[in-house]
Amino acid sequence: MLGKTYDSQVCSIARALELIGERWSLLIVRDAVFGGATRYSDFQRNLGVATNILKSRLDGFVEAGLMRRHRYSEQPELYEYLLTDKGRALAPALVALSEWGDRWATEGEPPILYTHSVCGTGVSQRTVCAHCGQVDDAAEIQAVIGPGMPAERIKA
Structure with a gap:
């Protein structure tokens, strides 16, 4: 989608950018979600x-499997674009990006609030340690080599 690939990057962020890393892409997904x-x-x-x-x-x-085309009219032939599970799974990332924007890129109060449709309570995205719970300090987060890292990319 970007017109550029990140072949030299062995990173899931780079892989995600290939699919949704262009400004209009995130806004289209936002409007769909x-x-x-x-x-x-x-x-x-x-x-x-x-x-x-x-x-x-x-x-x-x-x-990429984020949406599927569904014909909703025969004459004229018209389609709608429906999110797949893969596309809907971007919702937490969009909430996190919105929270960042509310804090660092917006003056005043947040222009959009996200709520739980079942109870109406506000929704937020958090980073959580499986052992300790919520992690509030980014300095406490480190990147380590995962099982998907090719052996030739691991420094001895």
């Missing part, structure tokens, strides 16, 4: 994105 947008015209109206870019992003999401 939280705004219920499904139709090309919905995305076009809400975002004002150029039609060629929107088509490219939606086609890429279908190819």
Whole structure:
């Protein structure tokens, strides 16, 4: 999607950027996840994105398995773009990015609040240690080699 690959990067962040790392991509997913947008015209109206870019992003999401195309009209032939489980699984990442934006990129109060649809209570994204619980200090988080790291990339 980016027009550039990160072949030299052995990192899940780089892999994710290949699929959703372009500005319009995250906004399209946001509108689908939280705004219920499904139709090309919905995305076009809400975002004002150029039609060629929107088509490219939606086609890429279908190819990557984030969305699926579903025909909702025979005459004229029209499709909607429905999130898959893979696409809906981006919701926590979007909430985390929004929280970061609320703190560091927005003046005043948050423009959007996320709530639990069942009870109405606010939703937030947190980093949690399986042993200690919530981790509040980023300095306490370290990256270590995981089982998916190719052996040739591990320094002796």
